[in-house]
Amino acid sequence: MNHAVFESPDLPRWPAPERNKGPILEALRDILPHSARVLEIASGTGQHAAWFAHHAPGWDWHPSDPDPDNRAAVSAWVRALSAANLHAPIALDTREQQWPEGPFDAVYCANMVHIAPWSATEALLRGAEQVLQPGGWLLLYGPWRVRGVHTSESNVRFDASLRERDPAWGVRDITDLEAALEDRGLRLESMRPMPANNHVVVLRRT
Numbered sequence: 001m002n003h004a005v006f007e008s009p010d011l012p013r014w015p016a017p018e019r020n021k022g023p024i025l026e027a028l029r030d031i032l033p034h035s036a037r038v039l040e041i042a043s044g045t046g047q048h049a050a051w052f053a054h055h056a057p058g059w060d061w062h063p064s065d066p067d068p069d070n071r072a073a074v075s076a077w078v079r080a081l082s083a084a085n086l087h088a089p090i091a092l093d094t095r096e097q098q099w100p101e102g103p104f105d106a107v108y109c110a111n112m113v114h115i116a117p118w119s120a121t122e123a124l125l126r127g128a129e130q131v132l133q134p135g136g137w138l139l140l141y142g143p144w145r146v147r148g149v150h151t152s153e154s155n156v157r158f159d160a161s162l163r164e165r166d167p168a169w170g171v172r173d174i175t176d177l178e179a180a181l182e183d184r185g186l187r188l189e190s191m192r193p194m195p196a197n198n199h200v201v202v203l204r205r206t
Contacts (some may be wrong), residue, residue: 003054005080009021012073016111017047020195022070024048024110024141025055027192027200031137034058036105039131042066042112043089046074053086060085062100064092094123102131110141117168120181129185129205138186138203141194145173151196177201 005011032038035058043049043063053061063074063086074089090100107128113121119181128138143155150156150171159171179186185206 002008004038005077006051006054007082011076011080012045013047013051014045017045018109020050020198021048022143023195025052028052028139029056030107030192031139031200031202032056032106035061037103038062038106038108039100039104040064041092041094041107041109042175043074044111046089048108048110049074049086049089050077050081050083052129053083054081057083057085060087060162062087062104063089064100065089066091066096076183094120094127097125099127099131103133104131104134104136106137106139106198108139112142112185113140114142114162114171115166115169116173118176121172121177125180125184125186128203132205134205136205138205140203142198144177144191144199144201145171147168147175148173148189151199155197169203174201 037060040049040061040063043065046063049061049063052059065071065074070090071089078086078088092099109124132138143158150159155171164171174191181188186203187205187206189202192202194200
């Protein structure tokens, strides 16, 4: 696999994934086994998918996104990287009943929970429960409130800006996530602090 792909000016990029792909990769390496089949939800441009597939060839990475423009961006990375463990993106809205066939060892979702209605997160939990094998991981990256308290002043401002853009958006509270896990086959295992006042929330399929 050619690392020079990541220097190409022709591939689609968003600033945030460029900044956080390295720290997230290190976090995932601490959590996931060397070999894992992973379904990514809301892949965006595909920067995470390409970076992780390149640096962890044992991970069989399946990106997805409901937006056709985003899927086109992911496809550009898939073609450029040409890696056997990085698959073409599928159209998937978490609220749709038809998810890809499992089982998966992990479901990974970055920066979706706070820029989507809460119903999308509830549907993510339902879908992950269906497709994860027992003991599998649901990994959520992004900003979180903890027991009603923001983890930084910058997240207070970020939360306000999100709610101004759409009242259904906002930085979620881990307490609400725990409540949504009731009667689900998922449990909260840990919260790993990350740069820029984010966390990787680790859930396990029981």
